[in-house]
Amino acid sequence: MKSLTIAGKKTEIYPLNKDEQKGLWLELIANFEIGKIEFNGNIMILFEYKSKISYTPLQLKKLSERIENTKNLPAVFYYEHLLTYERDRLIEQGVYFVVSDKYAFIPSLIINRKESANGIKKTFFPSTQYILLYHLQIDSIIGKTLKELEEVLPYKYPTIARSINQLQQLGFISLYGGKEKKIEIESGRKELWKKAQTYLVVPVKGVYYTTEPLAEGLTANISALSHYSLLAPEDIPTKAITPEYYSKLKKNGFRFLTFEDMQRIEVWKYPPLETNGYVDRLSLFLTLKDDRDPRVEKELETMINEIPW
Numbered sequence: 001m002k003s004l005t006i007a008g009k010k011t012e013i014y015p016l017n018k019d020e021q022k023g024l025w026l027e028l029i030a031n032f033e034i035g036k037i038e039f040n041g042n043i044m045i046l047f048e049y050k051s052k053i054s055y056t057p058l059q060l061k062k063l064s065e066r067i068e069n070t071k072n073l074p075a076v077f078y079y080e081h082l083l084t085y086e087r088d089r090l091i092e093q094g095v096y097f098v099v100s101d102k103y104a105f106i107p108s109l110i111i112n113r114k115e116s117a118n119g120i121k122k123t124f125f126p127s128t129q130y131i132l133l134y135h136l137q138i139d140s141i142i143g144k145t146l147k148e149l150e151e152v153l154p155y156k157y158p159t160i161a162r163s164i165n166q167l168q169q170l171g172f173i174s175l176y177g178g179k180e181k182k183i184e185i186e187s188g189r190k191e192l193w194k195k196a197q198t199y200l201v202v203p204v205k206g207v208y209y210t211t212e213p214l215a216e217g218l219t220a221n222i223s224a225l226s227h228y229s230l231l232a233p234e235d236i237p238t239k240a241i242t243p244e245y246y247s248k249l250k251k252n253g254f255r256f257l258t259f260e261d262m263q264r265i266e267v268w269k270y271p272p273l274e275t276n277g278y279v280d281r282l283s284l285f286l287t288l289k290d291d292r293d294p295r296v297e298k299e300l301e302t303m304i305n306e307i308p309w
Helices: 026-031 057-071 084-092 126-137 146-152 157-169 189-196 221-228 243-251 281-288 294-305
Strands: 003-006 009-012 032-039 042-049 075-079 096-099 103-106 109-112 174-176 182-184 204-210 218-220 238-241 263-268
Touching: 009 032, 026 032, 057 075, 057 084, 084 096, 084 103, 126 157, 126 189, 126 281, 146 157, 157 174, 204 243, 218 221, 221 238, 221 281, 221 294, 238 243, 243 263, 281 294
Parallel strands: 042 075, 075 096, 238 263
Antiparallel strands: 003 009, 032 042, 096 103, 103 109, 174 182, 204 263, 218 238
């Protein structure tokens, strides 16, 4: 194999010279065809099985770490075919790989050609929206690496990489630096918010009701708007929870109803961003922007205008 295709881009595979082969041990040479590739400015060592011997994802993780420590370059493993669960196990272990010309998980970038006709989804993934709203309201992501974001966000590295790639492809951010790329954003917060309007999704995945108040979750809907404005609150506040918490409650026997009862529960597509027990202003705006009550429309406009951009 002299070349491979990553996300529709032909990438040449070059042999390693004698100096580049130094430090690679017999096991690797015996079981893999080894070359090097360059993609998006990253030099990587490519490994393709040349026998039926197969390593587990954990074994590949350990191999990758040893290779990187030895050669100071990331290792990428090539496959002709991978089942979805096999691919997910590799991603969970942080192993970089390419599957023919269909899918790639490589440093600082996850690419899946099936996501849209030109390779990028045109509405935000929930995790992408969370990251952007986190930057706009909680803390700046400028200058941070993906690993640093993993420490403060409720997502694992592969999900963060996928979302950062989407923000980059849509022109919201750029990346700079070496192997551990950092995030650069030229636009101000208000400009980013305006630009994001066509890509934003409504956070609410489903609405349910309970016969008894739920203490957990963040205050949402009208009660949250009343916190940020002069609008009167609901008698029993709406609570916003994650799909994971919703599933956990159901598993433990907690009853959710589809018809109106004592308390309204919103299950969100991404973890609600907390601001002192209330959902964040921008997510709240997205949940109520289609409400035709003139009082709600007025207070939403006031709330957005009072944000210290």
